[in-house]
Amino acid sequence: MAVANAAVKIPLQAPAAEKRVRNRAATEQAILDAAKRLLAEEGFQNFGINAVARGAGCDKQLIYRYYGGLNGLVEAIGTDLGSWVADRIPDDTGGMFLLTYGDLMERLSLLFLDALRADPLMRRIVAWEVSESSEQVRRLSEARSRALAGWIERMRGSLAPPKGVDAQAVNAMIFAAIQHIVLASAVSDQCAGLVLKNGRDWEKAATALKRIVRGVYG
Amino acid sequence: MAVANAAVKIPLQAPAAEKRVRNRAATEQAILDAAKRLLAEEGFQNFGINAVARGAGCDKQLIYRYYGGLNGLVEAIGTDLGSWVADRIPDDTGGMFLLTYGDLMERLSLLFLDALRADPLMRRIVAWEVSESSEQVRRLSEARSRALAGWIERMRGSLAPPKGVDAQAVNAMIFAAIQHIVLASAVSDQCAGLVLKNGRDWEKAATALKRIVRGVYG
DNA sequence: CTTGCTATTCACCGCCCGGTGACAGATTGG
DNA sequence: CCAATCTGTCACCGGGCGGTGAATAGCAAG
Numbered sequence: 001m002a003v004a005n006a007a008v009k010i011p012l013q014a015p016a017a018e019k020r021v022r023n024r025a026a027t028e029q030a031i032l033d034a035a036k037r038l039l040a041e042e043g044f045q046n047f048g049i050n051a052v053a054r055g056a057g058c059d060k061q062l063i064y065r066y067y068g069g070l071n072g073l074v075e076a077i078g079t080d081l082g083s084w085v086a087d088r089i090p091d092d093t094g095g096m097f098l099l100t101y102g103d104l105m106e107r108l109s110l111l112f113l114d115a116l117r118a119d120p121l122m123r124r125i126v127a128w129e130v131s132e133s134s135e136q137v138r139r140l141s142e143a144r145s146r147a148l149a150g151w152i153e154r155m156r157g158s159l160a161p162p163k164g165v166d167a168q169a170v171n172a173m174i175f176a177a178i179q180h181i182v183l184a185s186a187v188s189d190q191c192a193g194l195v196l197k198n199g200r201d202w203e204k205a206a207t208a209l210k211r212i213v214r215g216v217y218g
Numbered sequence: 219m220a221v222a223n224a225a226v227k228i229p230l231q232a233p234a235a236e237k238r239v240r241n242r243a244a245t246e247q248a249i250l251d252a253a254k255r256l257l258a259e260e261g262f263q264n265f266g267i268n269a270v271a272r273g274a275g276c277d278k279q280l281i282y283r284y285y286g287g288l289n290g291l292v293e294a295i296g297t298d299l300g301s302w303v304a305d306r307i308p309d310d311t312g313g314m315f316l317l318t319y320g321d322l323m324e325r326l327s328l329l330f331l332d333a334l335r336a337d338p339l340m341r342r343i344v345a346w347e348v349s350e351s352s353e354q355v356r357r358l359s360e361a362r363s364r365a366l367a368g369w370i371e372r373m374r375g376s377l378a379p380p381k382g383v384d385a386q387a388v389n390a391m392i393f394a395a396i397q398h399i400v401l402a403s404a405v406s407d408q409c410a411g412l413v414l415k416n417g418r419d420w421e422k423a424a425t426a427l428k429r430i431v432r433g434v435y436g
Numbered sequence: 437c438t439t440g441c442t443a444t445t446c447a448c449c450g451c452c453c454g455g456t457g458a459c460a461g462a463t464t465g466g
Numbered sequence: 467c468c469a470a471t472c473t474g475t476c477a478c479c480g481g482g483c484g485g486t487g488a489a490t491a492g493c494a495a496g
């Protein structure tokens with residue numbers, strides 16, 4: 001009764017309903033999309049040539065041809081990141097008047113918190129950043145950093161931080177806190193003993209964040 | 219003059235100067251040490267049965283026999299973590315009188331910052347925690363969390379947080395900030411645009427941290 | 437010495453990975 | 467029509483992984 005030949009292939013991906021059309025641009029896009037999807041959903045751990053090719057429903061050879069391998073593909077993701085960020089974080093003040101630097105930082109913090117919570121790809125990239133120091137991830141990290149810095153710069157306008165406070169260091173701390181708390185919660189629904197499951201939990205976190213910002217910038 | 223047989227073994231690890239003595243306890247310890255060393259130095263990415271066995275200079279079969287596989291070994295690392303923490307973070311107040319909750323949190327923050335900076339194993343574990351949600355890492359995470367909570371509890375003594383502040387949430391933010399900034403700096407010498415190379419850079423970070431704590435707790 | 441027991445090693449399996457060379461079908465230009 | 471080119475597929479390689487069954491080397495008691 002045993003199956004004669006062991007190698008029964010299971011069609012894991014791309015049920016083949018749609019026939020592959022010969023179209024390089026579309027294939028490139030499919031590969032890039034698959035890469036982003038895979039990274040966002042599975043994380044960087046199982047991110048590889050074979051997995052991306054499977055996800056894109058094409059042969060891995062095409063990834064070498066069109067992107068020059070994984071490195072090039074990751075770089076392409078990085079290039080996308082700019083517009084990606086711009087699409088997901090509002091650029092205006094949301095109809096509020098930001099009178100003080102404290103107003104600004106409070107708003108930036110909360111926006112960044114929500115944006116990161118809602119963006120699995122960005123989360124995976126941040127997790128990657130703190131886990132590995134390869135050239136690949138460094139490029140990605142720089143792209144992300146640039147996009148973020150640009151956003152902050154645009155929002156800042158002409159507001160200047162108060163004297164006597166090392167705003168750069170303090171802000172780095174604040175953004176670090178946001179990133180870590182979001183990463184930790186995405187993986188285990190808690191961070192340093194603080195449960196972060198439902199909306200009420202996150203309200204507490206947001207309140208704490210505001211308190212910290214206001215404590216420093218008034 | 220070529221060597222007849224191709225398989226010239228290069229003695230990568232354990233130069234064989236010391237002959238393996240038949241001693242189960244010692245071997246178990248060697249395996250555990252190798253695992254911790256490997257995890258601390260290489261990170262969780264290439265952490266596996268084969269690598270640990272190589273590092274310990276013994277056969278991987280022994281890891282299965284003595285620890286029941288990688289899971290058991292990781293669990294053993296977790297068990298160690300309690301004493302590990304106790305050895306590395308001072309338990310007393312360092313001769314200072316902590317009069318207020320702000321005093322306490324300032325001191326805890328700085329101690330934790332330094333301890334984490336000095337402990338690569340702990341850093342790798344934290345990075346692991348935010349990158350993967352397997353059962354393995356969950357155990358490790360819990361062990362770390364417990365050890366840390368115990369330490370804080372011991373240090374806290376009878377000091378109570380001020381009313382009107384959600385100390386748990388705020389503290390989670392503060393510890394999150396510390397963890398992320400240390401992780402990021404360990405990998406890329408910077409975090410959110412803030413350079414963190416030499417001691418002066420870290421003084422800035424510490425000052426910012428104090429400012430944040432004092433801003434909240436006075 | 438022989439008989440066990442225990443610690444340790446060895447050989448091997450199947451699997452998936454990254455990477456490459458050769459091939460097949462469509463499209464285009466002369 | 468043929469030839470060149472482009473897009474896409476396939477088969478294969480070496481290597482490392484996790485995992486397992488069997489053999490071997492040292493010790494201890496009888």
